[in-house]
Amino acid sequence: MTIATSERRPIAWGIVLYMASIHLIALLAFFPSNFSWGAVGVAFALYCITEWGITVGFHRLATHRSFEAPKFVEYFFIFLGTLACQGGPFEWIGLHRVHHKFSDTQPDPHDSNRGFWWSHMGWMLFENPADEEAKRYIKDIENDSFYQFCQKFMVPIQVVLGLILFFSGGWSFVIWGIFVRLVVVFHCTWLVNSATHKFGYQSHESNDSSRNCWWVAALTFGEGWHNNHHAYQYSARHGLAWWEIDITWMIIKTLETFGLAKNIKLPPKEAQQA
Secondary structure (H helix, E strand, O other): OOHHHHHHOOEOHHHHHHHHHHHHHHHHHHOHHHOOHHHHHHHHHHHHHHHHHHHHHHHHHHHOOOOEOOHHHHHHHHHHHHOOOOOHHHHHHHHHHHHHHOOOOOOOOOOHHHOHHHHHOHHHHEOOOHHHHHHHHOOOOOOOHHHHHHHHOHHHHHHHHHHHHHHHHOHHHHHHHHHHHHHHHHHHHHHHHHHHHOOOEOOOOOOOOOOEOHHHHHHOOOOOEHHHHHHOOOOOOOOOOOOOOOHHHHHHHHHHHOOOOEOOOOOOHHHHHO
């Protein structure tokens, strides 16, 4: 992100304070009194659950409709994705659809041509025209009462989770299970916007700088196979080569085994073989 980029847009102070508060409170985890392996275990378990909510629910199911699922399954994963506190399902899904339409061009909310920092998190810290544009891309979900509930009560849901953690294990569970987890989920998710447009390899033509990055895929349960995804946005499977491990795809296949996922969309066989 250049200085000129930040000067053209007003600072979104609400987002800046929100992000700064979460990151600063997470630093309390470094105090010995706030450390326990139980708290770390809770944070890791909630990290996995939250990421599955993003990858299965927000991304492949709601944003791209890569497969169909019963409403209770869809709502379950949307609820888990809401635990990420990344603006609620309306902002997340709307902005991601805008990103795909304008990938790596000026209207892309996190255009990677503006630099790693901008595409990673800088774009959120300034007023962004894409915020209004995104509202046009959620017509299919904006009247859904459950999505509205998750959108409206994103923070209270997190507070309730914090209370459960507090009465289960004290402040260490809260600090690790809420704040440390959120920071890790934030940055792992943002790496898909930044690192996978800079590091890795391109195996398919996607008309942008998206790349397949194995270590981002490992952190985000398959989302790092980003070039594959941009080439075949509708596909429920992102890891196409045999070595491209895609845990989110495994979850979707497991849902299919139990009759909870159908009409799964995949790229042409020749693309998978390539």
